[in-house]
Amino acid sequence: MKTSQAQSHPLDPLLRTDRIPHIWCPGCGIGTAFATCLNAMKDSGIDLVQTAMVSGIGCSGRGAGYVKLDSYHTTHGRAIPFATGLKLANPKLNVVVFSGDGDLLAIGGNHFIHAARRNMDITVVCVNNFNYGMTGGQVAATTPHLAKTTTTPVGNPENPFNAPLLAYASGATYVARWTILHARDLTESITEALLHPGFSFVEVLSPCPVNYGRRNRIKPMDMLKIFREKTIIRNDARPTELDLDFDKGIVLGKFVHDTDRPSCVELYDKTCRPQER
Template sequence: MSLTVEAPVQANPVEAFVRTERIPHVWCPGCGIGTTVNCFSRALQQSKLDLEKVVVVSGIGCTGRVAGYVKLDSFHTTHGRAIPFATGMKLVNPELTVIVYSGDGDLTAIGGNHFIHAARRNLDLKVICVNNFIYGMTGGQVAPTTPVGAICTTTPYGSFDEPFNLPFLAESAGATYVARWTAFHVRQVTHAMTEMMRKKGFCFLEILSPCPTLYQRRNRLGDGLEAMKYYKDQSVVRHGANTKEIAISFQGPIVVGKFIDIERPVFLERMNKQLTRTLDAEYAGCVGENVCG
């Protein structure tokens, strides 16, 4: 191999955070999940967190594979149960930064109940949801996020169910940080991830990502690059927009931005407060008392 410039060969910045022996990964050409992993690695760099205390939890699915590729303590859990698993880990060891990295089907269909209750209790979890509008790994079935009219293997005449508006769902359940970006907005995704890692409380980031093999192909929308161009052309940045009005329609405009950024006492703070009030001196405090105050 020729080296034409006398410069120290620096490694790809993402490689410090990726298990390179497992590359090439399983994601299809044109899939945006790898792009979000790039953003995640840059965000970890910028947030300057102690990587010994960062944990990634994934469920099942294409995005669930992230746990297998990041060079951190990572857990690939059962379908839909990434949030319960992360909840247990956070409560036992509150000083960890627990990141749930999973797909739309895993988080909001199979794990939908866990998602809304973790948001309601304001558990200190950072939830990154890569939304490709379809069940990718199982063969392109309709997901709760599939837009009306989109064709999937289980909806050959077009989906007719109203999809979830994920930022609205997260906000109404009580999340303290809600944002939506696409795989095209790499700098903004990185910035949002950095903000989430520094924030306390239930944080939710939705990243729209192309699924060239199933969603794009079945709907005759071209390849991954076409999807990225669609995100570029049709995205409208509206920070602080009313989440009720930002539902996604089939190939329609996409409202992106940071919608919610509020403060609310987290689960452990509320528990400590309540138990101290009722039990007073008898209350021994939770594990990692210094952290949960």
């Protein structure tokens, strides 16, 4: 027997290879988060023809542009409501939202909590790079306290969202958080999220070397080492203990996996449509 002579990357069939290399900077983790998402799509065994990816605006929002599936690069913050329309109009579709923290949690924050409340049948992969990368590194709703950005030149006076807590409190029925370094756990979580019938949320902490890293004097490799050293894996941790604070240590894991609550589509059909008697 011989070594496989495969010369193309195993994810190439899922990529618009004519658009590679992508726009993400050297050392940026979005590519890794994106690759794990594609691997999870493969691993989950879902019908990829019936799978659509929706993104908003920002660096991570470019994700939809690289996947060779039905893919929609929408307006800033609106990926979730767009995905909601897509899913409700054709409930057979698997709808994956791949976007960034600014897009999903700040300008799209209202849509995020309401989709979670409805237990809308979509999977949201949120790449959190702690700042607005596309516009040059401004403070975000996820920037750690005292971190420097172009709009917090002496340090962020505010505190960041605990995104898993926000998702859980709003009604999300699958919630996990990993970093790109934890690529295997991350892939496993996204796989579970894809197979989960309600609102599933996976936060992916990711380095932004060119903006966040540079202003806070963290080299890309050092950021990954921080991800290794300043994180604690604690599955089923209480969502209130998941503050985004590198000094205290950041808790990773799978926190919520509630399969009892019916999803939005299920509840709508049961409640609003005429039932056969």
